[in-house]
Amino acid sequence: MSTHILITGASRGIGAAIAAALAGGGARVVALSSADGDLADPATPDRLWQSSLDRLDGRIDGLVNNAGVFEANPADAADADWLAGWNRTMQVNLTASAQLCRHAVRHWQARGSGGRIVNIASRAAYRGDSPAHWHYAASKAGMVAMTKTIARAYAKDGILAFAICPGFTMTGMADDYLASRGGDKLLADIPLGRVAMPGEVGEMARWCATDAPASMTGAVLDVNGASYVR
Template identity: 60%
Template sequence: MTCILVTGSSRGIGAAIREQLEARCVKVIGHSTRGDDEAEIAADFSDPPAPSLLWEEAMRQADGQIDVLVNNAGLFDASDLDRSDIEWLDAWEETLRINLTATAQLSRFAVRHWQETGRSGRIVHVACRAGHRGDSPAHWHYAAAKGGMLALHKTIARAYAGEGIYSFAITPGFTDTAMAGDYLESRGGPGLLADIPLGRVAEPEEIADIATWCALDAPPSMTGATIDANGASYVR
C-alpha cells in the first residue's frame, strides 16, 4: 500500500488533502503542530529538531517505507515594518523556519530515503501565489519563504529525476481556510475579490484535487512543474 506523509493535515488544505488521499485507499500519516488528533504526529516546526523527529516517527508508523511527502504545513502571520528590530527579525526567522527550512529538512530526508532504498518517490509542495508575485508589505517573510520553496522544488526536480524522484508544486491564491480568513478580512474582505477574475477564493478541496493528482497520478514528465490555482489573479 502506498504511504504518504502529509504535513499540516489537521485543517484547511491539509485536511482536505488527507481526506482525498484516504478515499484513494492509501495510508496517510498526518501531522499537526500540537497533535490535537490522536491520528496525527505532533511536531512544532518552530523547533529545529521537530522535522527530524516527525520523519523518524512517520517512518516507524510506515514500517520503513514512505512513498510520497506532501509539504503543506505553513505559517501566515503579519509583521509590520514598524515593529522593533528584534520582533521583526524573530517573526522573519520563525516564518522561514516553519515554511521553508522544515520543508527542506523533510525533503532531504525523503530524497535520501528513496536513494538508499532504490525506490521512486514524489514530493508535493503546497507553495503560494506569493512566491511568484510577492505579498503585502507586512508579509515579506511569507513571500520570501514561498519563493524559496519554489526554488527548492525546481532544484529537487532537476537533480533527482533520473533516479525516479519527482517534485511537483502548487501555488494557490487565496483559499477559504482558517489561516487565510483573518488576512482576507484585514485586506477588505469582499473588496479583495475584485482582484480575482473568478470572483471567489479557492476551496480547500480544489487545491486537494491537484495535490492528490500530483501525489498519485501526474506523469513523471511533469516533474518540476508548478500548477497555479488562483482564479486568474496571477497568470504567467
Template identity: 60%
Template sequence: MSYILITGTSRGIGKAAKNALEARGLRVIGHRSSEADDDSIAANFADPMAAQALWNEALDRSGGDIIAVVNNAGLFEHSSLDSSDIEWLDRWEDTLRINLTASAQLSRYAVRHWQNRLAGKSGERGRLIHVASRAAYRGDSPGHWHYAAAKGGMVAMHKTIARAYAAEGILSFAITPGFTDTSMAGDYLQSRGGVGLLADIPLGRVAQPDEIASIITYCALDAPASMTGAVIDANGASFVR
C-alpha cells in the same frame, strides 16, 4: 500498503488532502503542531529538531514505506515594518523556519531515504509535493515579506530537487494557490478589506480546500513522471504567468 506523509493536516488544505488521499485507498500519516492522535504526529516546526523527529516517527509507523511527502504546513503572520527590530526578526525567522526550512529538512530526509530504496516497475522511488503560494511569484502585502520570501524559496528548492534527482526516479511537484478558503486566508481577507479583495480575482471567489486537495492528489498519484519540476497555479487567474 504504502503511506504518504502530509504536514499541516489539522485544518484547511492539509485536512482536505488527507481525506482525498485516504479516499483513494492510501494510508496517510498526518501532522499537526501539537496534540498528536492516532492519525497524526505532533511536531512544532519552530523547533529545529521537530522535522527530524517527525520524519523518524513517520518512517517507523510506515515500516519504511513512505512513497510521497506533501509539504503543506505553514505560518502566515503579519509583521509590520514599524515593529521593533527583534520582533520583526523573530517573525521573519519563525516564518522561514516553519514554511521553508522544515520543508527542506523533510525533503532532504525523503530524498536520502528514496535513494536507498528499490525503484518500482515505473522506475519511480518517491514523490515530493510542495504547497507554495501565488506569493512566490507575485509577492504579498507589505506585512508579509517573510511569507513571500519563504514561498519563493520553496519554489526554487522544488525546481532544484526536480532537476537533481529525476534520473533517480525521485519526482517533485509544486502548487501555488492564491487565496484559499481556510481560517488562515480568512484572517488575511478581513485585514485587507474582506470581500472587496475578491475584485482582484477574475474567477470572483477564492479557492476551496478540496480544489487544492485534488491537485495534491493528482501530483501524488496520477501526474506523469514527465511533469516533474512543474509548478501548478490555482489562483482564479489573479496571477497568470
C-alpha cells in the same frame, strides 16, 4: 500495495483536504499537525520523519509539505522582533520543509525506489504579498526554487517534485485575511469571482502525489482563479 504518504499541516483547511483526498484514493496517510510537534524547533522535522517512517512500516512513498505560518511582521517593528519573526517563518515554512525533503530524497535513494514530493507554496511566491509579509512571500518563493532544484537533481533516481501555488483559499486563515483587508475588493481581483475551495487544492495535491505523469516533474501549478497568471 497502498501508497504511503506523509503530509504536514493536516489538521484543517488545505492540509485536511489533501489528507482526505489521498486517503479517499486508497493511500495510507500519516497526517501530521502542530499537536505532533512545533516545526519552529529545528529538531522537530528529523523526529517527525523518523516517527512517521515507523508508523508506515519503514516505507514512505510520498511527502506533502503543507505546514506553514502566515504571521504579520511589520517593517517598523523593533529590530530583534522583526528578525525573530523572519526567522520563525523561514524555519516553519521553508527550512522544515527542506529538512523533510532531504530525508525523503535520501530514503528513496537508499531504497532505489523513487518517490514524490509535493510542496504547497503560494501565489505570493510570484506576486509578492503585503508590506507586513516579506518573509512569507520569500519563504514560498524558496519552496518553489527548492522544488525545481530537487526535480532537476533527482529525476534520474525516479524522484519527482511538484509545487502548488494557491491564491486565497476558503480556510480560517484566509477568512481572517479577507476580513481585515476588505473582502469585496480582494474578490474583485479574482476573475473567477470566488476564492479556491480546499478540496480543489486537495485534488491537485493528490494527483501530483500519486498520478501525475513523470514528465511533469518540476512543474509549478497555480490555483488562484486567474488572479495571477504567469
